[in-house]
Amino acid sequence: MQFEHAHGFRPQVPMMLQAEWPAALKGWQDLEARPVEAANPDGSRQLVGMLSRRSTFERALRGAAEMQSGLTLRAGHVEELVVERGRVTGARVDGALVEADLVVDASGRAGRLGRSRASGDTRDLDGDCGLAYVDRTYRLRPGAEPGPMSSPIAYVAEFDGYQCLVFLHEAGHFSVVVVRPTADAALKDLRLETAFEAACRAIPALAEWTHPDRSQPTSPVLVGGALRNVYRRQAGTPGLVAVGDSVATTTPTRGRGIAMACMQVTALLGLLDEGADPVAVAEPFGAWCDRAIEPWVADHIAIDGGMVRRWQGEGLDLNVPLTSDLIADAVQADPRIGEHAGGYFAMTALPETLRPAEPLARAVYLSGWRPAYAPGPTRDELVDVIRATEPAA
Numbered sequence: 001m002q003f004e005h006a007h008g009f010r011p012q013v014p015m016m017l018q019a020e021w022p023a024a025l026k027g028w029q030d031l032e033a034r035p036v037e038a039a040n041p042d043g044s045r046q047l048v049g050m051l052s053r054r055s056t057f058e059r060a061l062r063g064a065a066e067m068q069s070g071l072t073l074r075a076g077h078v079e080e081l082v083v084e085r086g087r088v089t090g091a092r093v094d095g096a097l098v099e100a101d102l103v104v105d106a107s108g109r110a111g112r113l114g115r116s117r118a119s120g121d122t123r124d125l126d127g128d129c130g131l132a133y134v135d136r137t138y139r140l141r142p143g144a145e146p147g148p149m150s151s152p153i154a155y156v157a158e159f160d161g162y163q164c165l166v167f168l169h170e171a172g173h174f175s176v177v178v179v180r181p182t183a184d185a186a187l188k189d190l191r192l193e194t195a196f197e198a199a200c201r202a203i204p205a206l207a208e209w210t211h212p213d214r215s216q217p218t219s220p221v222l223v224g225g226a227l228r229n230v231y232r233r234q235a236g237t238p239g240l241v242a243v244g245d246s247v248a249t250t251t252p253t254r255g256r257g258i259a260m261a262c263m264q265v266t267a268l269l270g271l272l273d274e275g276a277d278p279v280a281v282a283e284p285f286g287a288w289c290d291r292a293i294e295p296w297v298a299d300h301i302a303i304d305g306g307m308v309r310r311w312q313g314e315g316l317d318l319n320v321p322l323t324s325d326l327i328a329d330a331v332q333a334d335p336r337i338g339e340h341a342g343g344y345f346a347m348t349a350l351p352e353t354l355r356p357a358e359p360l361a362r363a364v365y366l367s368g369w370r371p372a373y374a375p376g377p378t379r380d381e382l383v384d385v386i387r388a389t390e391p392a393a
């Protein structure tokens with residue numbers, strides 16, 4: 001269940017709740033979720049995320065929904081959508097009909113309702129991201145300080161052949177994630193507790209976070225499911241609208257999924273508030289998703305493919321357009337790129353806004369500059385660390 005896996009929350013999430021459902025935001029903060037701000041160059045402060053476990057977020061939303069007047073909660077399995085004269089008029093839930101003016105398909109990445117919707121629109125996107133991951137949750141001991149961070153909400157670092165992330169959550173909880181190419185079978189054993197612990201000891205930043213004096217594990221090592229980058233257009237059936245992962249899923253490595261779902265909620269409610277007909281709202285909403293959501297999925301497909309190839313030893317190909325992660329990385333060598341990158345990092349401007357900086361980034365890479373790996377074992381050295389934990393044959 002993804003709700004137990006590591007999650008980071010971008011500012012779009014608390015901002016949407018503040019605007020649309022303040023009781024849920026309050027409930028989240030009552031469960032100790034903490035907003036994080038950072039200083040802007042002009043000295044003003046800006047919200048950059050929320051520290052929380054995903055399960056805490058879910059508890060807060062559920063609690064607020066239970067208290068919401070006018071809302072009836074029913075738990076059950078939606079077996080099928082009910083269609084009458086070309087219009088969705090409800091859903092069959094555990095055998096019973098639930099009628100609706102508008103059915104919202106929020107069935108997520110594995111929802112079957114969405115699958116029947118997307119009957120082969122050739123403009124849809126779908127690609128295996130080529131990445132696999134394991135993660136584990138921990139909690140800081142009373143009084144212990146967090147370990148190294150690379151941003152106010154997380155530690156994210158690229159190594160020679162793999163990637164590590166640490167998400168700080170509420171009340172000293174945190175998650176450690178190790179991402180590898182799916183094809184790299186030798187790193188698969190990181191799913192074993194002894195191997196994962198040895199890897200954490202060998203990677204300096206993770207060693208600091210997970211040192212027994214600082215923290216203790218609160219879960220076994222969790223193995224992530226198959227990760228795909230998917231964009232599905234609206235089905236076009238009146239009375240039905242899809243939102244969230246049912247529209248778009250991206251590799252979790254950039255923590256975009258819930259932010260994209262919240263951006264969709266804001267857009268959908270905005271259309272309805274402006275008077276859009278609920279039965280037909282999927283059409284303007286779908287057009288908005290094509291403009292504002294699809295580019296993030298396309299961006300991920302490009303980024304992930306290049307990242308996996310580089311982790312597997314391929315050199316940087318300067319004969320093709322640079323992907324946005326490479327353009328953004330080059331800001332370390334040419335600060336002018338930063339003028340184009342802020343909106344991209346914050347997801348307040350589409351990936352295309354980075355394009356004007358591509359020639360600057362290209363010049364950086366042509367000069368021979370490459371982003372430095374974080375201090376720690378290479379992939380081959382990490383394989384040795386893992387093998388050393390295996391019992392002798």
Ligand SMILES: Cc1cc2nc3c(=O)[nH]c(=O)nc-3n(C[C@H](O)[C@H](O)[C@H](O)COP(=O)(O)OP(=O)(O)OC[C@H]3O[C@@H](n4cnc5c(N)ncnc54)[C@H](O)[C@@H]3O)c2cc1C
Nearest residue numbers: 002005007008077078107108111244245252255256257258
């Ligand atoms: C391992 C992992 C890590 C992630 N990390 C991050 C992160 O750091 N930051 C971030 O922003 N995003 C992250 N994401 C993405 C994020 O989890 C999703 O974008 C988000 O959960 C989408 O919400 P949703 O409500 O659309 O779908 P979901 O959260 O998947 O909810 C869909 C629900 O519908 C239910 N359902 C499906 N079919 C039916 C049916 N027929 N009847 C009844 N119920 C049904 C499912 O059981 C599920 O409970 C991560 C995802 C994964 C897998």
